[in-house]
Amino acid sequence: MLNTLIQAFNLITTWEVIIAMLAASVYGLVIGSLPGLSATMATALLVPVTFYLSPIAAIATIVAASSMAIFSGDIPGALLRIPGTPASAAYADEAYAMTRKGEAELALGAGVWFSAVGGIAGTLSLMILAPPLAEIALSFSTFEYFWLALLGLMCATLVARSSPVKAIAGMFLGLLVSCIGIENPGGVPRFTFGVTDLLGGIEPIPALVGVFAVAQVMRAMLTPEPPPIPRRKFGSILAGQWTLTKKYQWQMTRGNIIGIIIGVLPGAGADMAAWVSYAMSKRFSKEPEKFGTGHVEGLVEAGASNNASVASGWVPSLLFGIPGDTIAAIAIGVLYMKGLNPGPTLFTEKASSMYAIYLLFIIANIMMIPLGIVMIRLASYVLRAPRSTVMPVIMLCCAVGSFAIGNNLFGVVTVAAFGVIGYVMEANGYPVAAMVLGIVMGTMVEQAFVTSLIKSDGSILPFFDRPISAILASMAIGAFIWPVAVWLWRRLKPRTAAAATTPR
Amino acid sequence: MRLPDRVTGLFLVGLGAAAAFGGWRLPPVPGQPVGPNVFPLVIGIGLLLCGLAIAFGIGHSFEEEEEIVPYEGGEAPAPRGKLYGLRALLPPALLLLYVFVADRLGFILTAALIVYVTATALGARWKLALPLTVLAPIAIHLIFSKLLRVPLPIGLLPMPW
Numbered sequence: 001m002l003n004t005l006i007q008a009f010n011l012i013t014t015w016e017v018i019i020a021m022l023a024a025s026v027y028g029l030v031i032g033s034l035p036g037l038s039a040t041m042a043t044a045l046l047v048p049v050t051f052y053l054s055p056i057a058a059i060a061t062i063v064a065a066s067s068m069a070i071f072s073g074d075i076p077g078a079l080l081r082i083p084g085t086p087a088s089a090a091y092a093d094e095a096y097a098m099t100r101k102g103e104a105e106l107a108l109g110a111g112v113w114f115s116a117v118g119g120i121a122g123t124l125s126l127m128i129l130a131p132p133l134a135e136i137a138l139s140f141s142t143f144e145y146f147w148l149a150l151l152g153l154m155c156a157t158l159v160a161r162s163s164p165v166k167a168i169a170g171m172f173l174g175l176l177v178s179c180i181g182i183e184n185p186g187g188v189p190r191f192t193f194g195v196t197d198l199l200g201g202i203e204p205i206p207a208l209v210g211v212f213a214v215a216q217v218m219r220a221m222l223t224p225e226p227p228p229i230p231r232r233k234f235g236s237i238l239a240g241q242w243t244l245t246k247k248y249q250w251q252m253t254r255g256n257i258i259g260i261i262i263g264v265l266p267g268a269g270a271d272m273a274a275w276v277s278y279a280m281s282k283r284f285s286k287e288p289e290k291f292g293t294g295h296v297e298g299l300v301e302a303g304a305s306n307n308a309s310v311a312s313g314w315v316p317s318l319l320f321g322i323p324g325d326t327i328a329a330i331a332i333g334v335l336y337m338k339g340l341n342p343g344p345t346l347f348t349e350k351a352s353s354m355y356a357i358y359l360l361f362i363i364a365n366i367m368m369i370p371l372g373i374v375m376i377r378l379a380s381y382v383l384r385a386p387r388s389t390v391m392p393v394i395m396l397c398c399a400v401g402s403f404a405i406g407n408n409l410f411g412v413v414t415v416a417a418f419g420v421i422g423y424v425m426e427a428n429g430y431p432v433a434a435m436v437l438g439i440v441m442g443t444m445v446e447q448a449f450v451t452s453l454i455k456s457d458g459s460i461l462p463f464f465d466r467p468i469s470a471i472l473a474s475m476a477i478g479a480f481i482w483p484v485a486v487w488l489w490r491r492l493k494p495r496t497a498a499a500a501t502t503p504r
Numbered sequence: 505m506r507l508p509d510r511v512t513g514l515f516l517v518g519l520g521a522a523a524a525f526g527g528w529r530l531p532p533v534p535g536q537p538v539g540p541n542v543f544p545l546v547i548g549i550g551l552l553l554c555g556l557a558i559a560f561g562i563g564h565s566f567e568e569e570e571e572i573v574p575y576e577g578g579e580a581p582a583p584r585g586k587l588y589g590l591r592a593l594l595p596p597a598l599l600l601l602y603v604f605v606a607d608r609l610g611f612i613l614t615a616a617l618i619v620y621v622t623a624t625a626l627g628a629r630w631k632l633a634l635p636l637t638v639l640a641p642i643a644i645h646l647i648f649s650k651l652l653r654v655p656l657p658i659g660l661l662p663m664p665w
Contacts, residue, residue: 388633
């Protein structure tokens with residue numbers, strides 16, 4: 001144990017890792033703070049760069065950039081009422097109201113401080129949850145993996161902030177995309193329409209870049225430019241944060257726990273965690289009437305929550321290759337490329353790498369405090385960068401990055417196509433995250449299903465009579481029946497349903 | 505680009521039916537209970553059912569809450585002509601342009617074209633757009649070609665490094 005820890009230290013204390021991490025932090029802070037550029041997009045555009053780094057340095061860039069970007073989205077939220085990333089949307093109004101009251105320092109300080117606390121709590125959950133789960137997962141067979149993958153897909157639809165039917169449709173679309181290519185049980189070209197480039201299937205990473213980056217540039221074409229930020233001097237950022245920590249320690253802990261749970265659930269990420277935690281904070285607050293008028297309580301809870309989910313999203317990703325959120329979906333792609341194939345054996349065979357990941361998360365969250373303060377002070381300069389200079393550069397990065405993934409121009413076509421698909425889906429209320437999950441997990445679901453059926457000689461009984469398999473099966477089926485039941489219930493009792501607020 | 509649910513739902517029905525049909529026609533693997541045809545069949549039928557449900561407005565009641573997203577910074581855009589919505593297609597069109605001309609024109613020229621068009625479309629004045637058009641492709645070329653060794657097409661305008 002101590003030996004592995006020392007090995008892990010050696011892994012991360014190389015110049016390559018340190019420089020990569022610092023650069024990625026700055027990059028994450030800048031991208032996160034620019035409205036319209038999300039943390040997922042920041043991570044997706046990093047992927048081509050990670051090709052040329054050692055495995056640990058590659059993971060370090062992703063960890064640092066994603067954690068920083070989630071915090072940094074709070075900055076324009078507080079100063080302009082425009083969330084920098086969707087994860088800050090839940091409380092941008094509240095933070096802006098605080099700025100108007102002259103408490104911008106307190107709002108931004110709470111952002112950076114509770115983000116760091118949340119990130120560390122999430123990392124602790126990763127350290128505590130993952131190894132014992134890995135023990136259990138070692139005994140998993142394809143039957144369990146099938147149910148687990150199905151459960152993951154169902155989770156994404158349950159927690160989506162839109163119609164569950166549309167979420168399921170999005171998931172099916174993703175699965176359909178994963179059908180393309182020759183990598184299937186029969187090895188026959190499937191849905192390739194005679195195009196040679198489609199034989200290899202659709203690469204998840206260009207698809208993600210398209211859905212999250214190109215679609216965003218497309219949206220920028222039609223939306224007005226956000227107003228410039230007024231220049232201002234800030235007082236002490238961290239003043240008063242310790243009092244807040246003591247005053248709201250229960251809210252903070254609850255935010256951490258909710259964030260961890262939502263992070264672990266496949267497909268649901270930081271934005272969902274922030275929404276749920278903010279709503280929860282308001283519901284259980286002693287002074288709910290203050291919410292919306294510039295009250296810091298919701299900020300504490302939601303800020304702690306969204307960063308906690310970033311780290312805990314890695315739990316299912318590392319254990320099963322099931323992404324906890326869209327950022328983790330990208331991380332999984334990078335893990336595969338770096339020979340750190342997700343799976344329970346990762347924790348026994350590559351234990352030092354796992355410890356290195358924990359350490360990276362903790363360091364990134366500690367670094368967030370000083371770097372975040374610098375970023376807040378420089379925000380009025382960074383946010384002055386007009387959209388018309390940022391978006392063209394993003395376009396170039398999309399083109400070159402997707403080309404670099406396979407040194408193949410077909411990647412650029414994929415990016416363009418998925419940009420359109422993502423844009424149309426988002427505009428019509430179809431959650432993009434559900435489709436992403438489908439694309440990433442499709443092959444896994446199909447392989448687990450087909451291999452299981454071959455093993456059982458076509459009988460579906462073993463899907464239910466193995467103990468863990470049965471539990472997972474009932475959970476997956478329950479997850480499917482739940483929205484149907486809610487819908488029926490609402491149908492039968494339209495009056496009461498309208499009055500009651502249904503938690504989800 | 506908000507289409508009525510009926511339209512997107514019916515599109516999904518069509519796509520699902522096509523996927524199911526395409527999957528059903530794939531050859532099964534002899535001696536194996538399930539082949540490559542099962543998965544697309546299941547997905548296609550699933551999509552079809554979802555599409556039907558969406559077209560008939562099932563599950564729409566869950567969507568109401570989404571309207572409260574506080575994303576109303578800035579004023580509402582001035583109403584423009586019908587073709588204004590097509591501007592959204594500019595980024596993917598530029599990427600496709602890159603695919604077709606990058607090998608002939610080379611990275612620098614194609615990239616400059618993309619940058620200039622995107623910047624002006626987003627309302628940059630020429631004072632901003634021109635320097636960006638010159639500097640951004642060179643910077644990206646430096647990072648990707650020199651540092652990361654991505655083989656970018658040289659084309660008409662080779663870089664001196």
